[in-house]
Amino acid sequence: QKEVEQNSGPLSVPEGAIASLNCTYSDRGSQSFFWYRQYSGKSPELIMFIYSNGDKEDGRFTAQLNKASQYVSLLIRDSQPSDSATYLCAVNMWTNDYKLSFGAGTTVTVRA
C-alpha cells in the first residue's frame, strides 16, 4: 500500500466549475497535510496546508481533513484556466520526521 494515494485523474472541468481532488494516506498518526501545485515544466509550489480536522479556506481553495477516515481533499471553486496543473498531496507522517511523502498527483485541466 502506498503511503499517499490520490485519485488518478486526469480531471477535466469547465471554467467556473468546482474541481475536487482527493487524497488518502496510510498512517493514522500522520500530523500535517499539504497541497502543492506543479505547472508543467515547473517545480511544485505550496498552495495549502492543514493540520486539524475540518475545513480550511484560502481564496478559491478549500482543504478538508478527516483524520478518522485518513482522508484529505482540495476543492478549487470557480476554476480558471490558470488552475490547469498537477496537484500533489503531501503528508508529514511523523513529527520530527523531517520529510514529506507525496502522492503521485492529479492533473487538472480547466476547459475555457
Next chain:
Amino acid sequence: KAGVTQTPRYLIKTRGQQVTLSCSPISGHRSVSWYQQTPGQGLQFLFEYFSETQRNKGNFPGRFSGRQFSNSRSEMNVSTLELGDSALYLCASSSRDSTGELFFGEGSRLTVL
C-alpha cells in the same frame, strides 16, 4: 528575496560517472531537503539537512549522498550513475524546524546515457 537556486539546471552524464548537484536555500532557511522526481515514481524523498546534520534519509542506495555546509548551502552526489538515475532532482528549503512548508528550486535535470 531570492528563491532556492539549484545548479546546474541540466546535465548529461554516462553510466558509471558521478555527479554533484548544488543547492542554495532561501536566505535564512536552515533546512534543506532533496527529492527525486520521475514520471513513474513521482516525488521521492532523498534526505534532509538542518545545521549541517542529516536528520532523515530516504530509501535510496548508498550511491546517493549529500551534505550541508555552514552557510546552509547543500550538495548531493550520485556516484556510479545508472540509467535509472535519470530524473529531476529538486531541492527545497524551509524556514521552520518542520517539514511541510517547502520552497522548491527549479531543479536539476539529470540524463544518464
